[in-house]
Structure formats: structure tokens, C-alpha cells
Amino acid sequence: xxxxxxxxxxxxxxxxxxxxxxxxxxxxxxxxxxxxxxxxxxxxxxxxxxxxxxxxxxxxxxxxxxxxxxxxxxxxxxxxxxxxxxxxxxxxxxxxxxxxxxxxxxxxxxxxxxxxxxxxxxxxxxxxxxxxxxxxxxxxxxxxxxxxxxxxxxxxxxxxxxxxxxxxxxxxxxxxxxxxxxxxxxxxxxxxxxxxxxxxxxxxxxxxxxxxxxxxxxxx
Numbered sequence: 001x002x003x004x005x006x007x008x009x010x011x012x013x014x015x016x017x018x019x020x021x022x023x024x025x026x027x028x029x030x031x032x033x034x035x036x037x038x039x040x041x042x043x044x045x046x047x048x049x050x051x052x053x054x055x056x057x058x059x060x061x062x063x064x065x066x067x068x069x070x071x072x073x074x075x076x077x078x079x080x081x082x083x084x085x086x087x088x089x090x091x092x093x094x095x096x097x098x099x100x101x102x103x104x105x106x107x108x109x110x111x112x113x114x115x116x117x118x119x120x121x122x123x124x125x126x127x128x129x130x131x132x133x134x135x136x137x138x139x140x141x142x143x144x145x146x147x148x149x150x151x152x153x154x155x156x157x158x159x160x161x162x163x164x165x166x167x168x169x170x171x172x173x174x175x176x177x178x179x180x181x182x183x184x185x186x187x188x189x190x191x192x193x194x195x196x197x198x199x200x201x202x203x204x205x206x207x208x209x210x211x212x213x214x215x216x217x218x219x220x
Contacts, residue, residue, distance in 0.1 A: 010155070011162035014129030018122050018163075022170045025118045028111050029177045036184040040074045040108055044191050047072060048198060051079060055202045060086055075192050078104040082196050086203055093200040100196055101189070108188050112181045119174035126167015133160030 054063035064083045070076035081100040090096040137156025
């Protein structure tokens with residue numbers, strides 16, 4: 001613990017600025033991780049099967065009720081939008097799916113991109129602290145007596161290197177969590193999009209008069 005305190009003390013004021021950014025980054029990570037892995041997490045198979053049963057019978061209203069009871073907000077919200085378009089009619093399945101995703105995608109992708117910005121800002125703040133530390137070190141070499149130069153030079157270089165290490169450490173941490181969270185975002189969006197196209201195809205088959213056999217409905 002003492003070594004950590006000494007690390008921050010030697011780094012100077014810009015270390016405190018980066019402490020704020022690392023705390024902010026961790027708050028974003030915790031909030032987004034909870035939302036993406038728990039609130040927006042998709043257990044799509046039971047939901048798709050439940051909506052399928054009603055779409056195969058042409059009962060859009062009953063399918064919409066399934067959305068209200070779904071524990072997957074992203075998928076259910078997008079499906080509800082798609083079912084509304086089905087009731088009103090649409091010309092292009094591609095545009096219908098894209099419009100249904102428009103309200104959901106911002107909810108899923110929100111604040112994940114902030115981690116890249118925090119990574120860049122913390123690196124630059126660390127760089128500013130590094131430059132100032134080196135300036136102090138070189139000023140000490142020219143201004144102080146010979147017996148005090150070594151201590152002042154050591155202090156300036158410590159400040160410079162500590163700021164560099166801390167800024168880069170925050171950047172690595174942010175990029176690592178961005179990779180994990182963005183992968184989950186892509187998974188949720190792709191699963192949602194796949195389910196919506198499936199519902200469009202099921203509805204199109206019903207409109208053309210296709211009726212699955214009883215065994216096919218149970219299997220679905």
C-alpha cells in the first residue's frame with residue numbers, strides 16, 4: 001500500500017486527474033457489463049419459438065403479447081416494432097428489420113465507445129505529466145548546485161515515468177474492456193437481427209398460405 005501511495009505522490013498532480021478518468025471508466029464498464037450481460041442478455045430460442053407459434057397462425061396480436069412478457073428487452077422491443085409494421089404493412093423486409101433495430105441499437109451500443117475516448121485522453125494526460133516531469137528534471141540540472149542535482153533529476157524522471165506508466169495502464173484497461181463489451185454488443189445485435197428476419201419469413205409464409213403441420217409447430 002505504501003508503494004502505491006508513493007507511486008502517486010511521485011507522479012504529481014496529473015496522476016490525480018487520471019485517477020478521476022480511471023474511476024469514470026470503471027463506472028462505465030460496470031454499468032455496461034450489467035446491462036449487456038444481464039438486462040439485455042438474450043435467451044432467444046424460447047422467445048423465438050413462442051412468437052413463431054402465433055405468427056404461423058397469423059395472430060400478430062398474441063405474438064405482441066409475448067413481447068411484453070419477454071425477459072430480453074432488446075429483442076422484445078425490436079420484435080414489437082416489427083410486429084407493428086406487420087400490422088400496418090411494409091414493402092421491404094430489409095427496411096422493416098432495419099427500422100425495428102433503430103430503437104434498439106442505440107440502447108445496446110450506448111457508452112461502450114466512451115472507453116476508447118477515455119483510453120486516448122488518459123494517455124495524453126499521462127504524456128503531459130511526462131513532459132512536465134522532464135522539464136522539471138532538466139531545469140533542476142541547470143539551476144541547482146551539484147550536490148542537489150541528482151535528487152532533483154531523480155524526482156523529475158520519477159514523475160515523468162509514473163505518469164507515462166499510469167496513463168498507458170488506464171488505456172490498456174479501457175481497450176481490454178471495450179473489446180469484451182463490444183463483442184457482446186455485436187452478439188446481441190446479430191441475434192436480434194437474425195430473429196427479426198426469421199419472423200419476417202414466417203409471416204411471409206403465412207401470407208402465402210403456408211400452414212405447418214402440427215408436428216412442425218411443436219418442433220419449432
